[in-house]
Amino acid sequence: MSYRVVWFKRDLRLCDHAPLAEAARLGPVLCLYVIEPGLWAQPDAATQHYRFALEGLADLAAELQRLGGRLLVRVGEAVEVLDQLYRAAPFLALHAHEETGNGWTYVRDLAVGRWCRARGVAWREWPQFGVVRRLADRKHWQREWEALMAQPQAGLPALRCFEPPWSSDLPPQPAQLGLDPWQPPQRQRGGRRRALALLDDFLDQRCERYRGHISSPLSAPTACSRLSPYLAQGSVSLREVVQATRAQIARLPDSQARARQGLQAFLSRLYWHCHFIQKLESEPALESCNLHRGYDGLREPDWNPAHFEALVQGRTGWPLVDACVAMLHQTGWLNFRMRAMLVSVAAYPLWLHWREVGLWLAREFLDYEPGIHWSQLQMQSGTTGINTTRVYNPIKQARDQDPQGVFVRRWLPALRRVPDSWIFEPWRLPPELQQRCGLRVGVDIALPLVDLEVATRESKQRLYARRAQPEVRAAKAAIVDKHGSRKGMPGRVSDRGTRVTRRNAAAPDAAQLSLDF
Ligand SMILES: Cc1cc2nc3c(=O)[nH]c(=O)nc-3n(C[C@H](O)[C@H](O)[C@H](O)COP(=O)(O)OP(=O)(O)OC[C@H]3O[C@@H](n4cnc5c(N)ncnc54)[C@H](O)[C@@H]3O)c2cc1C
Numbered sequence: 001m002s003y004r005v006v007w008f009k010r011d012l013r014l015c016d017h018a019p020l021a022e023a024a025r026l027g028p029v030l031c032l033y034v035i036e037p038g039l040w041a042q043p044d045a046a047t048q049h050y051r052f053a054l055e056g057l058a059d060l061a062a063e064l065q066r067l068g069g070r071l072l073v074r075v076g077e078a079v080e081v082l083d084q085l086y087r088a089a090p091f092l093a094l095h096a097h098e099e100t101g102n103g104w105t106y107v108r109d110l111a112v113g114r115w116c117r118a119r120g121v122a123w124r125e126w127p128q129f130g131v132v133r134r135l136a137d138r139k140h141w142q143r144e145w146e147a148l149m150a151q152p153q154a155g156l157p158a159l160r161c162f163e164p165p166w167s168s169d170l171p172p173q174p175a176q177l178g179l180d181p182w183q184p185p186q187r188q189r190g191g192r193r194r195a196l197a198l199l200d201d202f203l204d205q206r207c208e209r210y211r212g213h214i215s216s217p218l219s220a221p222t223a224c225s226r227l228s229p230y231l232a233q234g235s236v237s238l239r240e241v242v243q244a245t246r247a248q249i250a251r252l253p254d255s256q257a258r259a260r261q262g263l264q265a266f267l268s269r270l271y272w273h274c275h276f277i278q279k280l281e282s283e284p285a286l287e288s289c290n291l292h293r294g295y296d297g298l299r300e301p302d303w304n305p306a307h308f309e310a311l312v313q314g315r316t317g318w319p320l321v322d323a324c325v326a327m328l329h330q331t332g333w334l335n336f337r338m339r340a341m342l343v344s345v346a347a348y349p350l351w352l353h354w355r356e357v358g359l360w361l362a363r364e365f366l367d368y369e370p371g372i373h374w375s376q377l378q379m380q381s382g383t384t385g386i387n388t389t390r391v392y393n394p395i396k397q398a399r400d401q402d403p404q405g406v407f408v409r410r411w412l413p414a415l416r417r418v419p420d421s422w423i424f425e426p427w428r429l430p431p432e433l434q435q436r437c438g439l440r441v442g443v444d445i446a447l448p449l450v451d452l453e454v455a456t457r458e459s460k461q462r463l464y465a466r467r468a469q470p471e472v473r474a475a476k477a478a479i480v481d482k483h484g485s486r487k488g489m490p491g492r493v494s495d496r497g498t499r500v501t502r503r504n505a506a507a508p509d510a511a512q513l514s515l516d517f
Helices: 018-026 047-066 078-088 103-119 138-150 192-204 206-213 228-233 238-251 257-282 305-312 319-331 336-347 354-364 370-381 394-401 406-411 431-437 452-468 470-483
Strands: 004-008 029-035 071-075 093-097 122-126
Touching: 004 018, 004 078, 018 029, 018 093, 018 122, 029 047, 029 078, 047 071, 047 192, 047 228, 071 078, 078 103, 103 122, 138 238, 138 257, 138 470, 192 206, 192 228, 192 238, 206 257, 238 257, 257 370, 257 470, 305 319, 305 336, 305 354, 319 336, 319 394, 319 406, 336 354, 336 370, 336 394, 354 370, 452 470
Parallel strands: 004 029, 004 093, 029 071, 093 122
Antiparallel strands: none
């Protein structure tokens, strides 16, 4: 019997799944998920991502079973698995969503394409985000995003499942895939049911606190939607979330102005989600090379392993930075402002190149989404050439976002008894007070690695000197053209929180910097 294979990757759902809907409309379907050892061996992969995917797979398998279907899970490289399947039971076509993943998935997809051509199997792919393959020009991108989000969700016709020739493989243990077994004990758990519950709760209740509460690491965990890992694994589709949000806005009475503002701000994030992934889609090299090649060699020769190690261990000596690292390690999540601050501290006073820092954070973030992640890493490190430089001072951020030191004391228990006046600069504590608080500076909390003010000033000077070079300035226009946001994009406000005007519109992505209000 001829059938079509639907290859599930980071789209673990049945709802709004165009490749599945189309395959089911045409005839019998085999639903396949491949656990690819090569993918999990990449330096950006972590046990938490793997476990989260398995949790999503369990929900997907249960949903399929309810419809009388079955999910086939195989362990092996994609081309190998497809070839074995084809030899056992030839199929007509391979259906999948387009994936803007890391360099490894890009190369794997090329290999799958070659295999399909060699076997005469039709490979059909559908976009799952507002990301356009082979985009010629950014000018009309926003229109395309709107059109995709407005399309009706793909409905699933009755499923006729092709009975696979084998049973599913048992998923290997993370260690068998070469993964470090650590996973954050308080991380979010995967699966569509959890994603939908979070979405409902956010749209009904939590959106009221979205504006004004997403910058502080204290309020952000409940004020933000927390949908990011589910969007990254595709347990919900972006279109589902956009449409549900728009429907909720339309239902809200006038009296619910705060909720409406919150939801509108949230919608602008969903838009930026795709804006950033589009950058990686259009420029796959940005995962490992500076977007603006004029910044090559700026930080590379000065790699300081001691600075990197201190950052990863949460031993920079700046309490807010170390508390964020501690929270991230336990939960797998941080809000936008604290992520930006971490990267800024790494890139400026610690003068670390973004690539190693980005790999570490990719493993730490449960929601790792290569397109957003690498674009943000470069943006916060000043190597895109098109963004206003924003350098976050971790002491000022602590005073603004955690004025009573509640967050810092929660994640750094050694500081619990330190009085407020010293809480963000414990190295200034007089020795007798240190003794009274039971704190040994240099032991319980590290001494700062560098003088924050001096190191930040020097790093900015180095960056500005590079930026002022005529050839660096000259190359900027082409990057703006290819990657810059355009006038009229949702949430496009300047980095001082004001709307982008014609006068300040020259810094195309300045807008993004203020997205956390
Ligand atoms: C250095 C750095 C690395 C980042 N890496 C990732 C990553 O790997 N994966 C990821 O999903 N987000 C990343 N972000 C963006 C942002 O911090 C997270 O999307 C957000 O904190 C996730 O929480 P949430 O779902 O509650 O967000 P909400 O505020 O509820 O936003 C809803 C959704 O909008 C999207 N979104 C939100 N903020 C942004 C943004 N600034 N840019 C693009 N899309 C956005 C996400 O999909 C998010 O789930 C990164 C930010 C920085 C500064």
